[in-house]
Amino acid sequence: MSSLTITTIQTGLHWENKTANLQMLTEKINSISNYTEVVVLPEMFNTGFSMQPIKLAxxxxxxxxxxxxxxxxxxxxVLTGSLMIAEEGHYYNRLIWMLPNGQYGFYNKRHLFAFGQEDQHFSAGDKRLITSVKGWRINVQVCYDLRFPVWARQHITHDNNNQSNPEYDLLLYVANWPERRNHAWKTLLQARAIENQSFVVGVNRVGNDGNNIYHSGDSMIIDPMGGVLYHKEHTxxxxxxxxxxxxLTEARSKFPFWKDADEFMLLKDH
Incomplete structure (x- = not known):
């Protein structure tokens, strides 16, 4: 069966300094000496989690x-992470899934962090993005989405032979998740892996942002049974x-819990 090699970059970010962040990330990406196929950056990788889209988008x-x-x-x-995008009079916290050939997909963050007034500055997305690399189906989401399991819930699909299959194999989150709520971050990443029987990758930033909010990182990679394959804090x-x-195949075959999932449909907001 196929494998997928992923590189996560847990890093501090220069507050609202796009030039400095891109220079810093270029150096980090160029330092990757191992073979890799997907490189994952944090949420709002070129600015930090700022509520200044008029100035920075x-x-x-x-x-x-x-x-x-x-x-x-x-x-x-494949390079992925989120940034502020201005489009047709709206601002989005948009994750971009950039392929080596210049083609891309994108996902607009669905759940805006009202506690931090994100909903007052950005528009919410209403479509999930499940992309594919080497036969791996990847569901990409952003930070606060992690708290809402229905949005990440594994749907059941049917192939041409009417065989049922899980919708995706890997659930990926990019984030600026504060240290003061890191217990929720770590617990929910494991919960998403267990309930969806998928790998989960969560990439967070470290350090203080411009609001003096500290981020401990706690980036994690989790297997389909909830086992932690990687965890790094503070650095x-x-x-x-x-x-x-x-x-993945062994876990789903030995414990086919996914087949018993409830069928449901997500409706768009009106």
Whole structure:
């Protein structure tokens, strides 16, 4: 069965300094010496979790997206992370899934962090993005989405032979999740893996932001049974791991809990 190699970058961010962040991330990405296929950056990787989209948001043909294209092509990897995007009079906290050939998909954060007034500055998305790499189906989400299990819930699909299958194999979160609530972050990442019988990757930042809110990182990679494969707190770290599809297949075959999931439909807000 196929494998997938992922590199997570847990890093501090320069507050609202796009040039400094892209330079710093370029150096970190260039330092990756191991073979990898997907590189994951934190939420709002070029600014930090700022509520200043009027000043800081870019368009899809702006310098940050162009940097993602150039970097993904140069390193021959999929590069992903979220940033502020301005589009048709709205601002989005948008995760971009950039392929080495310059094509991309994107996901607009669904659950906006009202406690931090994100809902007053950004528009919410209403569509999930489940992308694919080497036959791995990957559901990408952003930070606060983690608290809402229905949005991440594994749907059951049917192939041409009417065989049922889980909708995705890997659930990926990029975040700026504060240390003061890191127990929830760690617990919910494991819960999402267990209830969806999928691998989970959560990539968070470290250090203080411009509001003097400390982030402990606690980036994690979790297997489909909830076992922790990687966890790093407080320090910057670049970590590469190869996930094996056999592990996923064995867990789902031995414990086929996914087949008993409730059927449901998510409705758009009106």
């Amino acid at each position: 870019e368009t899809m043909d702006g310098p940050a997206v162009e940097w993602m294209k150039t970097t993904a092509a140069a390193k021959k990897v 910057e770290d670049i970590f590469t791991i190869t996930l094996n599809k056999d592990t």
